[in-house]
Amino acid sequence: MVPLQLTLLAALLLGTHSAQAVQEPILFHVIQITSFVNESWAQHQGSGWLGDIQTHGWDNKSGTIVFLHPWSKGNFSNEELTDLELLFRVYLIGLTRESQEYASQLHFKYPFEVQVTAGCELHSSDVTKAFLQAAYQGSDFLSFQNLSWVPSPGSDSKAQSVCDLLNQYEAIKETVQRLITNTCPQFALGLFDAGKVDLQKQVRPEAWLSSGPSPGPGRLLLVCHVSGFYPKPVWVMWMQGEQEQPDTQRSDVLPHADGTWYLRVTLDVAAREAAGLSCRVRHSSLGGHDMVIYWGHHLSMYLILLAVIVPLILLIVIALWLKKRCSYEDIP
Ligand SMILES: *[C@@H]1O[C@H](CO)[C@@H](O)[C@H](O)[C@H]1NC(C)=O
Numbered sequence: 001m002v003p004l005q006l007t008l009l010a011a012l013l014l015g016t017h018s019a020q021a022v023q024e025p026i027l028f029h030v031i032q033i034t035s036f037v038n039e040s041w042a043q044h045q046g047s048g049w050l051g052d053i054q055t056h057g058w059d060n061k062s063g064t065i066v067f068l069h070p071w072s073k074g075n076f077s078n079e080e081l082t083d084l085e086l087l088f089r090v091y092l093i094g095l096t097r098e099s100q101e102y103a104s105q106l107h108f109k110y111p112f113e114v115q116v117t118a119g120c121e122l123h124s125s126d127v128t129k130a131f132l133q134a135a136y137q138g139s140d141f142l143s144f145q146n147l148s149w150v151p152s153p154g155s156d157s158k159a160q161s162v163c164d165l166l167n168q169y170e171a172i173k174e175t176v177q178r179l180i181t182n183t184c185p186q187f188a189l190g191l192f193d194a195g196k197v198d199l200q201k202q203v204r205p206e207a208w209l210s211s212g213p214s215p216g217p218g219r220l221l222l223v224c225h226v227s228g229f230y231p232k233p234v235w236v237m238w239m240q241g242e243q244e245q246p247d248t249q250r251s252d253v254l255p256h257a258d259g260t261w262y263l264r265v266t267l268d269v270a271a272r273e274a275a276g277l278s279c280r281v282r283h284s285s286l287g288g289h290d291m292v293i294y295w296g297h298h299l300s301m302y303l304i305l306l307a308v309i310v311p312l313i314l315l316i317v318i319a320l321w322l323k324k325r326c327s328y329e330d331i332p
Pocket residue numbers: 037038039040041
């Protein structure tokens with residue numbers, strides 16, 4: 001009997017453990033944006049991202065990687081990073097030269113913009129997805145799949161021509177494959193380990209209410225601002241008691257410069273129905289205690305003032321009146 005109980009206990013413990021181990025995938029990717037201004041001028045921007053945190057920049061002048069956090073080198077040695085820098089530099093020079101050479105032949109018209117994103121996504125199940133996608137003038141253009149370049153669905157013959165051209169270079173394809181399927185997962189894991197303290201930080205939101213531009217006569221736009229929180233997932237809802245208000249509108253979650261997030265959540269209501277509404281915020285940093293702010297608390301401040309001032313004025317009036325009466329009675 002005991003062994004069975006032990007097994008059950010172990011299963012239970014292991015079960016809860018594996019439930020805790022279910023994690024968001026680790027995503028690392030680089031973004032490159034190149035503006036081809038004219039026949040002789042191109043400008044590059046580069047960045048590296050671990051999930052939604054920017055970890056790297058690219059210094060165009062020196063052709064070097066900018067490490068934005070103390071842990072941005074992950075577990076790679078300076079030598080390995082210098083090799084990568086050199087590779088990126090050669091790539092950017094090559095891309096610029098080849099694009100300028102083939103621009104007229106492929107009917108690329110200046111100015112044009114190329115955006116590239118490449119990276120890897122590591123799942124806890126040991127599945128790794130690697131990707132490289134490029135856009136031309138803001139639309140999907142081509143991607144790298146199974147060791148070859150393929151035009152994106154819906155792209156025009158330009159994309160096919162560029163893929164035909166690129167597919168002739170075996171060495172480039174092998175390098176790209178190695179970068180996204182080997183180098184990227186190794187770097188991402190090391191980076192994730194090194195940055196754990198920052199990545200797992202919890203920053204509490206601040207929340208406040210205001211009213212937006214009136215949506216119409218007799219109506220109010222209640223605005224709940226939630227600001228300065230980390231990580232990004234957050235639940236915010238306008239409530240009437242325990243009742244969620246389904247007309248609640250949520251903005252995009254916007255970044256602050258310090259890496260925390262901001263969100264505004266609005267509700268369009270009849271002015272007389274606003275009292276008693278509250279904004280409820282649920283976030284991992286709040287440890288299960290929701291933040292609740294009631295609409296009309298600034299209103300009740302006026303009520304408190306009124307409740308203090310009205311009796312005060314009355315008191316003064318009565319005092320003056322009594323004084324007057326007394327002074328009449330004093331007259332013999
Ligand atoms: C290309 O654009 C740059 C930056 O705007 C400018 O300085 C340069 O004169 C241009 N060159 C030509 C050939 O138009």
